[in-house]
Amino acid sequence: MWYNTKAAQIMGIQYPILQGPFGGNLSSIDLVAIVSNAGGLGGYGAYTLSPQEIIDVDKQLKTATNKPYNINLWVSDHDGADADLSDAQYQQTQNLFKPYFDELSIPFPDKPAPFKPRFENQVEALLHLKPAVFSFMFGVPSADVLEQCRRLGIVTVGAATTLDEALLLESAGVDLIIASGFEAGGHRPSFLASAESSVTGTFVLLQQIKEKVKTPIIAAGGIANGKGVAAALALGADAAQIGTAFLATDESNALPIHRQMLFSDAAKYTTLSRAFTGRLGRGITSRLAKDLLGKEKGFLSFPFQTQFISAIRKAAIEQQKWDMVLFWGGQIAPILKHTKAAELMQAILQETNDYFNDLKA
Numbered sequence: 001m002w003y004n005t006k007a008a009q010i011m012g013i014q015y016p017i018l019q020g021p022f023g024g025n026l027s028s029i030d031l032v033a034i035v036s037n038a039g040g041l042g043g044y045g046a047y048t049l050s051p052q053e054i055i056d057v058d059k060q061l062k063t064a065t066n067k068p069y070n071i072n073l074w075v076s077d078h079d080g081a082d083a084d085l086s087d088a089q090y091q092q093t094q095n096l097f098k099p100y101f102d103e104l105s106i107p108f109p110d111k112p113a114p115f116k117p118r119f120e121n122q123v124e125a126l127l128h129l130k131p132a133v134f135s136f137m138f139g140v141p142s143a144d145v146l147e148q149c150r151r152l153g154i155v156t157v158g159a160a161t162t163l164d165e166a167l168l169l170e171s172a173g174v175d176l177i178i179a180s181g182f183e184a185g186g187h188r189p190s191f192l193a194s195a196e197s198s199v200t201g202t203f204v205l206l207q208q209i210k211e212k213v214k215t216p217i218i219a220a221g222g223i224a225n226g227k228g229v230a231a232a233l234a235l236g237a238d239a240a241q242i243g244t245a246f247l248a249t250d251e252s253n254a255l256p257i258h259r260q261m262l263f264s265d266a267a268k269y270t271t272l273s274r275a276f277t278g279r280l281g282r283g284i285t286s287r288l289a290k291d292l293l294g295k296e297k298g299f300l301s302f303p304f305q306t307q308f309i310s311a312i313r314k315a316a317i318e319q320q321k322w323d324m325v326l327f328w329g330g331q332i333a334p335i336l337k338h339t340k341a342a343e344l345m346q347a348i349l350q351e352t353n354d355y356f357n358d359l360k361a
Contacts, residue, residue: 002230002356007216007238010175011133011155012068014039017229017348018218020243021045021072021135022186026328028253029057031246033064034341038349041133043070043241047077050118051125058129068132070157073122075139076191079278080301084114089300093308096298100288100324104315112300112307130154137189140172157218159189161198166209166217168192177213178241179206181221185244185330187281188272195280199272203235210236224332226351242348244330249341255317258327259339267333276313276326278305284333287323288312 008016019035021027021043032042044061046054054071061069090111101108123141126134127148134149135157141149149156150173159178160166169177180189181202188195200208202221209217219232220241229240247254248262261267261284272282273289279302283289292299299305316324338344 002233002352005216005233005238007176007218010216011041011239013041015349016218016233016239017041017345018070018220018239018241019043019246020184020186020220020241021070022243022247022252022254022328023047023072023074024328026247026253028251029060029064031249031251031253031341032061032069034251035246035345036065036067036069038342038345039067040345041068041070043072043133043135045072046122046126047072047074047137049122051121054122054125055129058131061131070133070135071126071129071131072135072137073119073126075119075136075141077117077119077138078115078301078303085112085300085304087111092298093300093305096292096295097308097312100312104312104319104321104324106311106315109308109311112304115303127152127154133157135159135178137187137191139191140169140174143172146173159220160209161188161190161195161205162192162200163205163208163212165190165192165198166213166215170213170215174215176218176239177209177215178218178220179209179237181205181219182272182282183331184221185247185270185282185328185333187277187279190280196272203231206232206235206237222330222332224335225337226348226353226355228332229348229352230355244328244333245336245338245344246341247328248333248336248339249344250339251341257317257322261322261327262329262333263336263339267329267336270329270331270333273326274299274305276305276309278302281326281328282330283326283328286326289326 017040023045035042158169182199190198216238219237224245269285271285
């Protein structure tokens with residue numbers, strides 16, 4: 001059967017269908033459990049959580065499902081030479097964004113405090129919890145961390161946006177590699193070259209990696225139904241990861257307006273922008289993103305830009321000025337049909353089954 005892939009065997013799941021692990025408080029226990037209980041792999045994005053919060057989430061996940069699930073972290077959780085921010089940088093950004101603060105009638109937030117990297121403490125908690133799958137973005141964990149995962153039986157999954165990144169992940173000994181195409185919603189998890197230069201489409205990237213890498217590949221980006229899954233498998237993927245379609249379901253932790261936007265005409269237009277977090281990410285095109293195109297030098301680095309823009313986001317949501325908010329979403333959004341995660345999962349499996357059964361007919 002189509003679902004008896006190496007990736008499914010490695011992760012201990014029935015169907016090689018992964019739910020994208022959403023960061024920024026967009027993941028939910030319910031969504032992870034629904035996907036995992038249906039035989040796929042639910043995913044929880046934990047990069048913003050403290051070690052104790054990760055422990056609390058894992059406890060809830062273990063209560064909600066006895067099936068494998070994935071916890072996702074960011075190896076590199078800040079940009080720049082250091083984790084501090086100069087007054088001059090902050091003033092430059094204030095000047096650039098002043099019209100939006102004025103429009104919303106809100107004051108500038110205080111300058112963000114120095115950022116303390118947290119990945120090491122997060123991964124320490126994760127190793128103690130021993131989830132079935134540990135996926136990561138923006139880099140490769142140390143050899144020691146990967147060795148501990150092997151020893152504990154934790155499956156490791158790294159994200160690549162280029163062939164070079166996939167080759168590095170394979171040389172590090174990860175169990176599975178995500179081929180993350182530029183169609184995908186959310187952040188571009190590039191870590192060797194700039195995200196702007198790492199924008200290969202999913203199915204091209206998948207074929208490039210398949211040609212040079214022996215590690216099983218998970219295709220991600222531009223997949224939302226069974227035909228997309230079948231296409232990925234036909235091109236050599238061992239699994240498919242689906243993000244935007246699951247983000248749009250009622251069970252995700254996205255705001256109701258975010259989910260509505262993913263089903264609206266606005267979802268036909270998406271933009272890659274650094275304006276909202278300091279890192280390049282794809283969301284539904286907004287006035288703010290268009291206005292600031294080409295003005296990236298005035299942005300703060302990640303995560304300072306996220307902290308700075310949060311004041312605009314909060315006020316814009318309260319005032320219902322949606323064109324000043326980034327609603328994460330991929331290019332596939334216009335074909336979305338399902339608002340219930342269980343129905344979406346069932347439809348994906350049925351469509352994939354039908355496709356492969358028709359090939360035999």
